[in-house]
Amino acid sequence: xxxxxxxxxxxxxxxxxxxxxxxxxxxxxxxxxxxxxxxxxxxxxxxxxxxxxxxxxxxxxxxxxxxxxxxxxxxxxxxxxxxxxxxxxxxxxxxxxxxxxxxxxxxxxxxxxxxxxxxxxxxxxxxxxxxxxxxxxxxxxxxxxxxxxxxxxxxxxxxxxxxxxxxxxxxxxxxxxxxxxxxxxxxxxxxxxxxx
Amino acid sequence: xxxxxxxxxxxxxxxxxxxxxxxxxxxxxxxxxxxxxxxxxxxxxxxxxxxxxxxxxxxxxxxxxxxxxxxxxxxxxxxxxxxxxxxxxxxxxxxxxxxxxxxxxxxxxxxxxxxxxxxxxxxxxxxxxxxxxxxxxxxxxxxxxxxxxxxxxxxxxxxxxxxxxxxxx
Numbered sequence: 215x216x217x218x219x220x221x222x223x224x225x226x227x228x229x230x231x232x233x234x235x236x237x238x239x240x241x242x243x244x245x246x247x248x249x250x251x252x253x254x255x256x257x258x259x260x261x262x263x264x265x266x267x268x269x270x271x272x273x274x275x276x277x278x279x280x281x282x283x284x285x286x287x288x289x290x291x292x293x294x295x296x297x298x299x300x301x302x303x304x305x306x307x308x309x310x311x312x313x314x315x316x317x318x319x320x321x322x323x324x325x326x327x328x329x330x331x332x333x334x335x336x337x338x339x340x341x342x343x344x345x346x347x348x349x350x351x352x353x354x355x356x357x358x359x360x361x362x363x364x365x366x367x368x369x370x371x372x373x374x375x376x377x378x379x380x381x382x383x384x385x386x387x388x389x390x391x392x393x394x395x396x397x398x399x400x401x402x403x404x405x406x407x408x409x410x
Numbered sequence: 411x412x413x414x415x416x417x418x419x420x421x422x423x424x425x426x427x428x429x430x431x432x433x434x435x436x437x438x439x440x441x442x443x444x445x446x447x448x449x450x451x452x453x454x455x456x457x458x459x460x461x462x463x464x465x466x467x468x469x470x471x472x473x474x475x476x477x478x479x480x481x482x483x484x485x486x487x488x489x490x491x492x493x494x495x496x497x498x499x500x501x502x503x504x505x506x507x508x509x510x511x512x513x514x515x516x517x518x519x520x521x522x523x524x525x526x527x528x529x530x531x532x533x534x535x536x537x538x539x540x541x542x543x544x545x546x547x548x549x550x551x552x553x554x555x556x557x558x559x560x561x562x563x564x565x566x567x568x569x570x571x572x573x574x575x576x577x578x579x
Contacts, residue, residue, distance in 0.1 A: 408457070
């Protein structure tokens, strides 16, 4: 379908030369898919929920292209930010609804051990499993307003200013939320007796 | 924990992220050399981020398998759309050939024109198939209508345009 949409957009471009903004949002969408998937993963959505999110984002992007509501003066960087913003909002909707990160830690560890051939001793794995479970639980409980900045800053490698632009927050508000989120996770680990 | 630890704690995340001014950074650094509790908090901050990274990376391994839009694609009856597109293309080609070969007196087309018409018919059919595909999603209704309109306006003499007119109605 992607190919068809891409062909269609190219067709429009050749035929009318006026329907598309200079920076083709659908092209940017395809190029930035890896980043959008990272956000979805960070928000804890499953593959099927992530699939729905990306589908919605692609349709919204297509509407933006076709509807002409995006000005041709917008840069590729603006397009990327727009796509991230739409993806984050859509993920937050899903996250609120489903309270994700449901995967059991045993599954996570199993997968990690499968990908990393050198396995750790069993006792060490039990400890890691417990610690992972605490963090997983608390990521799940973390308020949306704290989770989104965490994911964008630490998992998508955006700086506070970029995160702020995407979430409509000032950089200082982003830093404040990051402080709060990280302290919550660290304090919960300490409360449960986890040694650093 | 000492009284000043509360102030230091406020700065630990920024310290770990390298976001503090040099003076604040050295203040925190100095405190950390003396205070084991704050060092423990700092190490736990780092550890919790690493563990969160493991959970996020696990999610990424799962989402990496997404092929856009995989779930909907499974529901789409591709052979059906391919058949529609192929039928329209065959009809359009037959129509063009009939007009040019069987009825040469009415329309003296050059091979270039025939080729152009066939290409147009093919493009229109392909766009029509794409519109059918998009119409699976209720949110794409407006786009689909615009797409039909585009086919009608751009390739008015094709079978796909006739089909698109019907769809608009």
